[in-house]
Amino acid sequence: MGVMIHVIGDAINNLGVMAAGLVIWLAAPHTGESGRRIVGILEHNPTENPSDYSNQGIDHMYPTARAI
Secondary structure, three states, X not given: OHHHHHHHHHHHHHHHHHXXXXXXXXXXXXXXXXXXXXXXXXXXXXXXXXXXOOHHHHHHHHHHXXXX
């Protein structure tokens, strides 16, 4: 009986995690497009030197990361 309660508790927790992920996904602006764009920005600066990022790249990454 204790195992059944544990399994049901885990299932309820998993539903909560999925619901939270859905809320974050829906709240993020243009999630897929922004993700690909950020990967492109990061690929153009493999040394991760902050001064090598363009202002346009930073302007795009900041609100996208904040939304997540």
